[in-house]
Amino acid sequence: MTNVIKASALLAALLAWTAPAAAEVKDAGPAGFTVEHTRIVAVAPEAAWQGLVEGVDGWWSKDHSWWGPQSTLSIEPRAGGCFCERSPDGREAMHLQVAFIDPGHRLRMVGALGPLQGMGLHGVMEWQVLPAGQGTRISVSYRAGGYTPEGVEDIAPAVDRVIGLQLGKLVDYLSAPAP
Numbered sequence: 001m002t003n004v005i006k007a008s009a010l011l012a013a014l015l016a017w018t019a020p021a022a023a024e025v026k027d028a029g030p031a032g033f034t035v036e037h038t039r040i041v042a043v044a045p046e047a048a049w050q051g052l053v054e055g056v057d058g059w060w061s062k063d064h065s066w067w068g069p070q071s072t073l074s075i076e077p078r079a080g081g082c083f084c085e086r087s088p089d090g091r092e093a094m095h096l097q098v099a100f101i102d103p104g105h106r107l108r109m110v111g112a113l114g115p116l117q118g119m120g121l122h123g124v125m126e127w128q129v130l131p132a133g134q135g136t137r138i139s140v141s142y143r144a145g146g147y148t149p150e151g152v153e154d155i156a157p158a159v160d161r162v163i164g165l166q167l168g169k170l171v172d173y174l175s176a177p178a179p
Contacts, residue, residue, distance in 0.1 A: 025157060026141075028156040030153050031146070032146070033144060033156035035159055035160040036139065036141040037141075041138060041175060042135040043136055043174050043175070044135075045130065047136075049105075049129045051170065051173055051174045052127055052138070052170060053077045056074065057074060059166075059169045059172070059173035059174075060169065061166060064113075064162055066085055066087070066091070071085045071087050071088075072085070073085050074086075075098070075109075076098065077101055077103065078098060079098055079099065079101060082094050082098070083095045083098070094111065095111065097110055099124075104129065106126065107126070108124065108126045110123065110125075113162070116155075119148045119150075120147060122145065123143060124141075124143045126142075128140075138171070140163060142163050
């Protein structure tokens with residue numbers, strides 16, 4: 001069994017028990033896909049932005065990390081910055097790299113998440129934070145594509161569920177009462 005098939009099987013197994021119902025996949029084809037999610041949260045845009053960027057270790061699901069609960073996640077909010085994971089024993093992984101930042105409003109990162117790295121794919125994840133009445137509208141999109149012998153169309157729903165899960169966890173993190 002190739003590493004790509006093993007990674008795809010692992011991703012599917014993890015998603016079967018950890019992900020909420022999927023939103024609609026925006027588009028998908030043999031060479032790529034786009035997923036999008038939007039939620040409204042009852043916090044100020046400044047607090048939403050701070051939670052998104054500075055609080056990633058508190059909301060990104062450790063079920064979707066390389067080293068689980070022992071790892072630490074961080075985002076360096078600057079062009080070229082790293083959305084990275086570190087294990088207590090010194091292992092490190094770059095999940096994505098910051099390509100564009102408009103502080104308080106938009107964060108664009110490039111790279112392939114999780115098993116997509118080993119499949120030779122590339123992606124663009126974009127977060128937007130906008131005022132919405134008394135709260136904030138947070139949107140995330142992830143576009144991934146490239147060549148892999150198996151194609152990528154069939155993995156779009158699984159990736160969609162993971163991205164939706166992450167946005168849901170961010171909203172929960174932002175909505176939690178202050179300690």
